[in-house]
Amino acid sequence: MIRQSLSVLFLLIIQNVFAQNKDIIELTKLNHDWLQSYITKDSTTLNNIFADDFVLISPNGSKMTKSDNMSNLGKQETVSVNIDSIDAKLLTENTGLITAYTTFVLKIDGKEVTGRNCYQDVYVKRKGRWMAVAAHVTLLNMKQY
Numbered sequence: 001m002i003r004q005s006l007s008v009l010f011l012l013i014i015q016n017v018f019a020q021n022k023d024i025i026e027l028t029k030l031n032h033d034w035l036q037s038y039i040t041k042d043s044t045t046l047n048n049i050f051a052d053d054f055v056l057i058s059p060n061g062s063k064m065t066k067s068d069n070m071s072n073l074g075k076q077e078t079v080s081v082n083i084d085s086i087d088a089k090l091l092t093e094n095t096g097l098i099t100a101y102t103t104f105v106l107k108i109d110g111k112e113v114t115g116r117n118c119y120q121d122v123y124v125k126r127k128g129r130w131m132a133v134a135a136h137v138t139l140l141n142m143k144q145y
Contacts, residue, residue, distance in 0.1 A: 001055060008111065026130055027088045027096045027123055034121075037101065038078040051124070051131035059139035079105040079112060093125070096123040096130065101140075114140035 032050055037045040054066040059104065064072070086100040098121040106113045122134040 023090055023096060023125075023130070024088045027098060028053070028086065030123065030130055030132070031086065031088070031100065031121065032047060032083070035081040035083070038073070038076070039080060041073055043073055046070060049132050051133045054132055054134070056135040056137065058139050074140040079107055081105075084116075094125040096125075097121070098123070098141050113142055116140040 028117050033045050033062070036042070037049075047066075050066045052066060054069070056064045056069060058064055081102050081104045084101040084103055086098065088096065088098050090096050100121075101116065101118045103114065103116050107116065110121065117137055117139050119135060119137040121132050123130045124133050125131075
């Protein structure tokens with residue numbers, strides 16, 4: 001009886017680990033897709049990633065809604081984004097957190113500007129689908145060439 005109970009417990013633990021790994025992989029992919037959408041100006045992808053109540057705190061401290069972020073997509077020219085490091089974890093079964101550092105190249109007034117930032121994105125699983133609900137970005141440095 002004890003052996004059977006332990007076997008069931010072991011199977012439940014393994015099932016939970018596989019489910020968590022699947023969610024971590026999905027969150028990491030959403031993070032990648034989000035960053036790539038800046039380069040390709042893919043508003044459909046961003047619209048699907050951002051929850052309707054999404055809020056981002058920008059490096060200058062301004063609060064930006066989903067609508068603000070969507071309208072800014074066409075105004076900036078992102079040449080490249082490289083993920084230097086990323087940590088994705090589940091805080092609960094339905095809440096995920098991404099912490100990452102990136103190096104990016106923007107084109108501003110025809111000149112390339114390289115920068116580095118760090119950010120945290122909060123995702124919530126709603127109706128079985130992960131959606132970004134909050135983000136906070138800190139600019140670490142920028143250099144014009």
